[in-house]
Amino acid sequence: AAMAGCGWARAVRGLLLDVSGVLYDSGADGGVPIAGSVEAVRRIKASGLKLQLCTNETQATRESFVRKLRAMGFDVSVAEVTAPAPAACRLLRERGLRPHLLVHDDLVAEFAEVDRTNPNCVVLGDAAENFTYANLNEAFRLLIGMEKPVLISLGKGRYYKETDGLKLDVGAYMKALEYACDIQAEVVGKPAKTFFESALAELGVPPEQAIMIGDDIENDVGGAQQCGMRALQVRTGKYRPSDENHPKVKPDAYVNNLAEAVDIILQQL
Amino acid sequence: AAMAGCGWARAVRGLLLDVSGVLYDSGADGGVPIAGSVEAVRRIKASGLKLQLCTNETQATRESFVRKLRAMGFDVSVAEVTAPAPAACRLLRERGLRPHLLVHDDLVAEFAEVDRTNPNCVVLGDAAENFTYANLNEAFRLLIGMEKPVLISLGKGRYYKETDGLKLDVGAYMKALEYACDIQAEVVGKPAKTFFESALAELGVPPEQAIMIGDDIENDVGGAQQCGMRALQVRTGKYRPSDENHPKVKPDAYVNNLAEAVDIILQQL
Numbered sequence: 201a202a203m204a205g206c207g208w209a210r211a212v213r214g215l216l217l218d219v220s221g222v223l224y225d226s227g228a229d230g231g232v233p234i235a236g237s238v239e240a241v242r243r244i245k246a247s248g249l250k251l252q253l254c255t256n257e258t259q260a261t262r263e264s265f266v267r268k269l270r271a272m273g274f275d276v277s278v279a280e281v282t283a284p285a286p287a288a289c290r291l292l293r294e295r296g297l298r299p300h301l302l303v304h305d306d307l308v309a310e311f312a313e314v315d316r317t318n319p320n321c322v323v324l325g326d327a328a329e330n331f332t333y334a335n336l337n338e339a340f341r342l343l344i345g346m347e348k349p350v351l352i353s354l355g356k357g358r359y360y361k362e363t364d365g366l367k368l369d370v371g372a373y374m375k376a377l378e379y380a381c382d383i384q385a386e387v388v389g390k391p392a393k394t395f396f397e398s399a400l401a402e403l404g405v406p407p408e409q410a411i412m413i414g415d416d417i418e419n420d421v422g423g424a425q426q427c428g429m430r431a432l433q434v435r436t437g438k439y440r441p442s443d444e445n446h447p448k449v450k451p452d453a454y455v456n457n458l459a460e461a462v463d464i465i466l467q468q469l
Numbered sequence: 470a471a472m473a474g475c476g477w478a479r480a481v482r483g484l485l486l487d488v489s490g491v492l493y494d495s496g497a498d499g500g501v502p503i504a505g506s507v508e509a510v511r512r513i514k515a516s517g518l519k520l521q522l523c524t525n526e527t528q529a530t531r532e533s534f535v536r537k538l539r540a541m542g543f544d545v546s547v548a549e550v551t552a553p554a555p556a557a558c559r560l561l562r563e564r565g566l567r568p569h570l571l572v573h574d575d576l577v578a579e580f581a582e583v584d585r586t587n588p589n590c591v592v593l594g595d596a597a598e599n600f601t602y603a604n605l606n607e608a609f610r611l612l613i614g615m616e617k618p619v620l621i622s623l624g625k626g627r628y629y630k631e632t633d634g635l636k637l638d639v640g641a642y643m644k645a646l647e648y649a650c651d652i653q654a655e656v657v658g659k660p661a662k663t664f665f666e667s668a669l670a671e672l673g674v675p676p677e678q679a680i681m682i683g684d685d686i687e688n689d690v691g692g693a694q695q696c697g698m699r700a701l702q703v704r705t706g707k708y709r710p711s712d713e714n715h716p717k718v719k720p721d722a723y724v725n726n727l728a729e730a731v732d733i734i735l736q737q738l
Contacts, residue, residue: 331602333637340628340637358649359609368602368609372645379644380627380637 206453208430209468214250214405216282216396216424217241218414219257219265220360221437222458224272227363231272234436236459238273243462245275247469252403253281254396254412256355256389256419258325258370259304262286282399284354284389285310288323291388297350299323302339302373304330321350324377324385326357326370336373343381351377355389357419361438390416391423400427411452413461415439422449432461475722477699478737483519483674485551485665485693486510487683488526488534489629490706491727492543496632499537503705505728507542512731514544516738521672522550523665523681525624525658525688527594527639528573531555551668553623553658554579557592560657566619568592571608571642573599590619593646593654595626595639605642612650620646624658626688630707659685660692669696680721682730684708691718701730 217223223241224231244251253276257265262281269276285307292299298315301308303325311323322339343349357369374385389395400407407428414420415437424431433439433451436458444454455461486492492510493500513520522545526534531550538545554576561568567584570577572594580592591608612618626638643654658664669676676697683689684706693700702708702720705727713723724730 329602331605333598333600336600336641337634337636340641341635344628344635358651359613365606366610366613367606368645368649372605372609372649375648376637376641376645380641382627 206464206468208452209411209465211409212249212411212430212465212468213409214252214403214411215244215465216252216254216399216403216410216412216429217458218390218412218416218420218437219253219255219269221415221439222413222434223253223269223274225363225437226360229363230268231363233272233274234457236457240459240462241274241276243466247466249465249469250403250405251276251280252399254390254399254414255281255283256357258284258307258354258389259328260306261309264306279402282395282402284395285325287395287398288352288354288388289314291352291386292321292323297321297352299352300339300342301325302327302330302335303354304328320346321352322377323352323354324370324374325354327373328367331368331373336376340377340380343377343383349381349383351381351383351385353385353387353389355419356385356387356391357416390419391426393423393427396424396427396429400429411465413455413458417443417446417449417451421451425449425452434458434461475733475737477721478680478734480678481518481680481699481734481737482678483521483672483680484513484734485521485523485668485672485679485681485698486727487659487681487685487689487706488522488524488538490684490708491682491703492522492538493541494630494632494706498632500541500632502541502543503726505726509728509731510543510545512735516735518734518738519672519674520545520549521668523659523668524550524552525626527553527576527623527658528597529575530578533575548671551664551671553664554594556664556667557621557623557657558583560621560655561590561592566590566621568621569608569611570594571596571599571604572623573597589615590621591646592621592623593639593643594623596642597636600637600642605645609646609649612646612652618650618652620650620652620654622654622656622658624688625654625656625660626685628707659688660695662692662696665693665696665698669698680734682724682727686712686715686718686720690720694718694721703727703730 412424625640681693
């Protein structure tokens with residue numbers, strides 16, 4: 201019933217999955233898997249469908265992120281993760297940009313190959329405890345001192361939920377720097393079209409044969425649809441009933457959780 | 470030459486002066502007077518013109534702010550200072566609001582008479598070192614938990630200059646909270662029209678007989694003009710040559726500094 205009229209799912213050859221709020225709920229304790237999700241990932245793989253995780257996670261390298269997911273029981277590898285930091289590294293190389301990083305300590309290793317001397321742009325991630333007054337002033341001074349300030353933001357989320365409460369996400373700090381410098385940041389990560397295109401390239405499937413499954417109505421569902429994909433919203437993670445009245449974005453279907461999505465998709469094949 | 474064609478200055482009966490960047494340059498050391506400004510304030514008073522300081526300063530009570538200015542040699546009194554915190558206190562009383570304060574430690578005393586139990590709004594000032602990740606998350610959680618979040622911002626400046634460099638101003642943090650909560654802050658302080666009107670009431674002079682002198686093209690010059698005043702921009706403080714090509718705001722004249730402004734105004738009388 202949730203996906204009645206979803207005959208289009210028969211054409212599917214690959215799935216893009218958001219991670220936080222779909223596979224697990226995050227928190228200071230590392231997080232807990234969402235019921236049925238470990239098994240759902242296993243069933244996707246057994247079915248022969250391709251799978252790629254498409255995340256805006258910027259508090260850890262992909263390696264340590266995958267280590268955490270595997271410890272929870274998810275059968276995933278680093279190659280199956282599309283995340284903003286590697287996408288930012290490609291963009292920096294293509295444009296000869298040398299970043300000043302305002303990111304989480306655990307993300308810095310993703311930029312190991314990048315020249316960071318004499319910075320000519322700022323890369324902003326979810327820096328968490330590194331969002332100090334001094335660090336924000338430093339990033340601001342570098343930007344305002346550039347002839348044409350370049351601010352690259354790893355996502356533009358408003359906030360997220362951890363087990364100990366809501367936290368301001370990178371988007372809030374991006375807006376602070378945008379306003380102070382009177383500039384527009386370039387967003388790498390969902391909902392940027394180029395980011396979904398990278399994820400599809402890594403999945404090896406064209407958009408009309410891929411489905412995005414996420415909990416974020418704008419960044420997951422809206423972004424994927426803009427890219428020509430079908431997109432399902434799960435009723436887990438940051439999902440709120442009011443999402444179902446979103447003024448601009450309408451998912452191709454709602455599902456209670458990842459396990460239900462996989463049930464229905466596999467029935468169509 | 471700077472004020473050729475400024476015959477209108479003959480009608481002037483009172484001056485509103487911005488403080489930081491006009492009277493002195495601020496800094497961790499307390500700041501230093503701008504050359505000629507101490508004498509310029511003395512000459513304004515000797516001329517019989519009325520004078521009111523119109524500042525967005527929120528890092529100190531008016532009492533300690535005036536103490537600092539007097540120590541630099543400025544002949545000014547507390548009654549001659551219009552500042553955002555007292556204006557915010559009036560607004561809070563009128564609307565029965567109980568604020569959570571995210572402000573500088575030295576400003577808290579301005580809110581001594583205000584009930585702050587069980588907050589139903591957030592008041593944001595230039596909190597400087599109090600702009601920590603934890604304090605910003607706390608203010609955010611209070612706002613997002615309110616049925617109708619009320620954020621009152623003491624100014625909306627982008628940044629300011631201290632002797633050790635540029636600092637993000639309250640407006641940047643206001644934008645972060647606005648974006649995260651999807652709300653609009655209410656601004657108390659320049660460039661709010663009601664704030665200039667309070668300053669004029671305290672000056673005791675109607676807008677057409679008052680001149681605003683400031684270094685901030687938008688908050689000082691633009692705001693005062695919106696209120697029916699003439700406004701001069703000084704080329705001190707945060708002034709940048711690019712201000713002279715501002716797309717929206719054109720001062721009634723440029724002057725090199727306060728001393729020059731006073732020279733020219735007094736010649737017209």
